[in-house]
Amino acid sequence: WLLSLDSEPSPEDRGAAAIDRAQAERACGIRAAVRRGDLPPQALEIVEVDGTINPDFVGGPGDDDTLRWDLDGDGHRERVTERDVYDASLGARCP
Numbered sequence: 001w002l003l004s005l006d007s008e009p010s011p012e013d014r015g016a017a018a019i020d021r022a023q024a025e026r027a028c029g030i031r032a033a034v035r036r037g038d039l040p041p042q043a044l045e046i047v048e049v050d051g052t053i054n055p056d057f058v059g060g061p062g063d064d065d066t067l068r069w070d071l072d073g074d075g076h077r078e079r080v081t082e083r084d085v086y087d088a089s090l091g092a093r094c095p
Helices: 011-036 041-046 082-089
Strands: 066-069 078-081
Touching: 011 041, 011 082, 041 082, 066 082, 078 082
Parallel strands: none
Antiparallel strands: 066 078
16 A cells, blocks of 8 residues: 555555565564574475465475474474464564
């Protein structure tokens, strides 16, 4: 939207801006979790270049492709699915 001193942004523009902020916050949280080792590096692929979220980020179709990672913090790498990593990313917060 174009900035005008005479008008407020439309509800659609405010909604789109809120979505953009939420996606940027989500991407920041995922990057921080990967840096801390809470999520595997592959989790960076959850957020597409355009900011959209993609729970199918490892391989073929579906979110059931597996990788080995210690998602539960018990010190042991277990087989986890893309869905497990995606679900774990939901709580990732930007520092």
